[in-house]
Amino acid sequence: MSDxxxxxxxxALSSLKDNERxxxxxxxxxxxxxxxxxxxxxxxSPEECEDWQSxxxxxxxxxxxxxxxxxxRKAGMKVPLHTVLACEDELPLPDGRRLRGGKLENAAVQSTLEDLPDLPPVDPGAWRRTLVWQLVTMVLAAVLARVGVWYQEEEFAKLAMNATSAVGVLGPGGFLECKAIVSRSTMQSSDKISALHQWGELKAASGHCRLGHVTCQWMWRNCCDLAKTLTAQLCGLL
Known part of the structure; x- marks a missing residue:
């Protein structure tokens, strides 16, 4: 069966469809x-067919x-008599294609294109709403970051107070004076070593606290500047 x-x-079907006689x-x-x-x-019966020739x-x-x-017969198919009697020229084929108007068409592709829904109308204010939501999201992220900074500052402050109360405070000469030392003559070397280790941990914790505080402040300033810039641009566009 060729095309x-x-x-x-x-x-042939189209010719018969247009043949009024x-x-x-x-x-x-x-x-x-x-x-x-x-x-x-x-x-x-044969008797009823005798007069056909005349x-x-x-x-x-x-x-x-x-x-x-x-x-x-050349196409390898039966005569579509029902199509002829209905005065039609459209004939579906087994492979999904169809004959219509004397042409071979791919019905599946055509029906797919016809059934596609129309695109929704363009909303001119959609990009403004998107920009507003982005701005709100960034401001919310900045607020959450600031809350996290406050929480970290409070935790570091508690840690520093606990370490200071356990170890001691610095004297005027810059040496560590432990509260637990009552008599200078009874100080043991092991207590000195333990105090020095604890003081080192205190200094490290204080350094991390200052570093985290500076970093969080820098992030907060950047978030605020970005929020101000976006707000100004949004006001100008709206």
Whole structure:
């Protein structure tokens, strides 16, 4: 079954559809019986078929049907008599394609294109709403970052106070004086070493606290500057 043979079948169907004489003659009872006999739908006796050779209308209709039958045989298909009697030229094929108007069409692709929904109308204010939501999100992130900074500062302050109360405070000369030392003469070397280790941990914690505080302040300033810039741009656009 080639596409050219299918196209010939489609052209034959279109020709019969546009043939007013053909469909006018088909309305006669004698011609209708002859067509049904020719198609094998309702066989007639030989006596009823003797006068067909002398009937010009019956021979005209059968000649047109034989022309269509010849095209269908080349295409490897049966004569679509129901399409002919319905005065149509559209015929669906087993592979999903269809014959329509004497042409071979891909019905699946066409139906897909026809069923596509229309695009929604463009909303001119959509980008403004998007910008507002982005601004709100960034401001909220900045507020959460600031709350985190306050929480970290409080935790570091508690840690420093606990370490100071456990170890001691610095004297005027810069040396560590432990609160737990009552008598200078009874100070043991192990207590000194332990105090020095704890003081080192205190200094490290204080350094981390100052570093975290400076970093968080820098992030907060940048978030505030960015929020101000976006707010100014938004006010100018709106």
């Amino acid at each position: 050219d043979d299918l196209v010939q079948v489609g052209k 053909f469909h006018g003659v088909l309305q006669q009872p004698s011609v209708s019986k002859a067509v049904r006999h020719w198609a094998g739908i309702e066989r007639l 009937d010009g209308q019956i021979m005209f209709v059968l000649a047109e049907l034989r022309r269509l039958e010849h095209c269908c």
